[in-house]
Amino acid sequence: MTVLDHDTFLTCMAEASLAPTVHNTQPARWGLSPDGTITLHCAPGAALPVADPSNHDLILSCGTALEGMVIALAGEGHAAQVTPLGTQITEPLARITLGGYAEPDPLASAVSARLTYRRPFAPADPGQFQALTTWAATDPDIHLITTRSRITEIAAQNDALSHRLLQNPAFRKELLSWTRLSKCHPDWSRNGLNADALGLPRWQAAFMGAFFKVFSPLDRLGLATGFTAEKDDTETAAAIAFLAVPKDLPALDAGRRYYRATLKLAASGFASWPMSVLVDDPDSEAAFLTEFRLTDHRLIAALRLGPIPKSPPERARLPITETAITPDLHP
Template structure:
């Protein structure tokens, strides 16, 4: 059933799944002809931004959903997932889960939007009738995403996002780690491999260069002068947008949450909506609590992430930074 050639074809699609900071931590090993071992490349962890490993595990979950979609194209499916109870690290790899594959899978309509989905960090144009209909469709299709509209509401969330983002930027380790994963120059040899490229972040050359200075050597001085928060602000990117609070059951394994997160993002793409996670809003306890309380995240649910979404004003990046398929197989 499974062989090296098929695995490479599958992973060409699976690797398009999102991962935190685009670190791409998921690796794969073929066991026999019907089982895959999912492993984590521990060198790609984020000790400052993700000390518990929650977001990396979410990323693995998105990769599993990507695998499910790719298998369905070929009449195959995931028969069983067995997370590792007490995994140990061997070299730079830590086993995460065994995944059994079987015949009988069906094509999932969301698979058609895997290549179109992207993290949209550009601006939005005002919603037209079709855009409003798309939002209504999203609300009807999922109970995991709570849509928020209205200029005042969105402006309040944008302000809160700036507060959350600045909170993390003021932590030297967090800011340094973020910079390590930002690819601000096309001369960076990893520009097309991983991380957050200037193109993906909708940063023209001069803006990307300035960002490296603002978040790098100039940040302490700019903070003392009271300028850092203004220069780091992304409040303007919320103009003409809606916001979706993505929530899942308390205590759920992030592998399952990550699968649902990817499906929700693909569902947005299927409705012609561009989206970008504003993860800091869920990561900072103060903002997460405020959003959950103020906008009524249901009891027994936890805020996993927040999407800024709308009708894109422009075209998506021409390419996405991804590791070669051959490096994902270990």
């Protein structure tokens, strides 16, 4: 069996770490056995007990990294065979064995371009819009909404459901624990959501911690929504894409599809900005599935899409050796 040398393994882990993960928790951990087998584990400390009590999004986020690893290995010329293992975050999730030669993945060049962008989008030019609709038409997982009036309705729905979520103090506390509002935060460049990634101006970031603490009294006065509303920015999206997968598809595989979909988008010139609340809320999800006539599916993402007007903020990522569980990869 092929055995990767440690430098190549580190390079592939670094590429896999660029995959999107819920709250930028980066839960994938990698082991490399002497026989060449790569094992994917989940870091339990990355769990979000309030926002994601079933760990669905956590395992999905390991799936995005898994797809990233498969793409990275192909870039090194290695064909990867993935065997699913456990489905709980305490068990190894998948094993990768290498065998034979692989051509580079056609989406590999989009890996470094893909990003989440949380500011107003730039207008899409007709060529980009055409690329987007062609991409959506050829991918059965994608349901694209481009009608302006419908985008406006969905923008309002997203704000209303997000507001309801924020009324839960435990949700606010958990979200804040993954938010880095100042560059002095020790994890600013490592993980979670920093103020730059959230698109927050300095003054707003400075007040956000306090705002979350006084959310309830402000909300009672009807003053909270103005601060959290995203409607105006959402309306700048060229389209909203819903990603639907068969109901019984394991979360790890759903993550692999999620990543490929966002890479296709990036290849067409589009950044994405998820609205998870639209797919996590059971009534909202059911209504969209009925609208798309896909009641035997489930939704894994609702993405605002658009080109970005300026260069993106730097990515926050864990040092790569921290995502390895193979002891001799640690310095």
